[in-house]
Amino acid sequence: MRAKKIVVVGGVAGGMSAAAKAKRTDPELSVTVFERGGHVSYGACGLPYVIGGEVELGDLVSRTPEEMAEQGVAVRVRHEVTGLDPEARTVSVKNLGTGETFAEPYDALVLATGASAVKPDLPGTDLTGVHVLRTLEDGAAVQRTLQEGAKEALIVGGSYIGLELAEAFVKAGLRVRVVEQAPVLLPTFGPSAAETALGVLRENGVAVELDTEVTALGGEGRVQEAVTGAGRFPADLVMFAVGAKPNSELAEALGLTLGPSGAVVTDEGLRTNREGVYAVGDLSAARHIVTGEPVWIPLGDTANKQGRVLGKILGGGEDRFRGIAGTAVTKVFDRAFATTGLTLETA
Secondary structure, X not given: OOOOEEEEEOOHHHHHHHHHHHHHHOOOOEEEEEEOOOOOOEOHHHHHHHHOOOOOHHHHEOOOHHHHHHOOEEEEEOEEEEEEXXXXXXXXXXXXXXXXXXXXXXXXXEEOOOEEEOOXXXXXXXXXXXXXOOOHHHHHHHHHHHHOOOOEEEEEOOOHHHHHHHHHHHHOOXXXXXXXXXXXXXXXXXXXXXXXXXXHHHHOOOEEEOOOOEEEEEOOOEOOEEEEOOEEEEOOEEEEOXXXXXXXXXXXXXXXXXXXXXXXXXXXXXXXXXXOXXXXXXXXXXXXXXXXXXXXOOOHHHHHHHHHHHHHHHOOOOOOOOOEOOOEXXXXXXXXXXXXXXXXXXX
């Protein structure tokens, strides 16, 4: 029997794509989305451009709960799913605004809880001015630090997000330093891209410390410096761009099969190993079409595609998610970098 009531845990790319596509495919479906954050549909990839002053934070919002309601999808922001009963097919929900708790039944459950940015457990990471960048709330917090007069930005991590932020902080008028513990920048893009990126950063006044680890942050209440293997550097804004981890707590509680980095393993129909439970977006692993092996490469484009495939399936259509090639594109000042498939080193 096909599902009539769908509950989606988590919004943004994967969850909202699944919810909207399911409702469009079968308008008779009941679709409810619970999102613990304050926004349910936005383009997180644009956050560095907000920091650089090129777009407004509100411009990143794609759809509001009210707009989704007009399409027949019930969205509950600041509602956190705290537990699941797979036998009764219910989720336990807490309204973070009122503290009220209640149970919500489902026929099909879509887990789209995403991933969280990693902030290493180092001395000083609780100081004011220390940030990660994953959500609109994170972006607003960085803006506040800029408004409070930050002048020295230190970015921990030389991934593409870290380098996009380096450009953003330069455009915001800060002195910028990137600290990367690996010997190269953009490690997943290959050596040619790494060398070019290093040159572009230095040409634009960004200091780069490779093969260097941050061991602590210092300051009185507010961050003032970073302690590294290459010495102490001034910093009144520190951004950790060292990766993310899947929000797999609910998945673990359900006994779902986990794969690379703790991401949920699914089949081509985005089904998990538990009947009636699906996973999409940054929570889930995907099959790499070159190696045939599951990999975890969290990107918004993948989440959107997975969501649309699953939404069509839940609405009664036929579709499958065939996998990913690890395609990613980024821009650092006036140069663009792209990768797909395997680098020579990975192969």
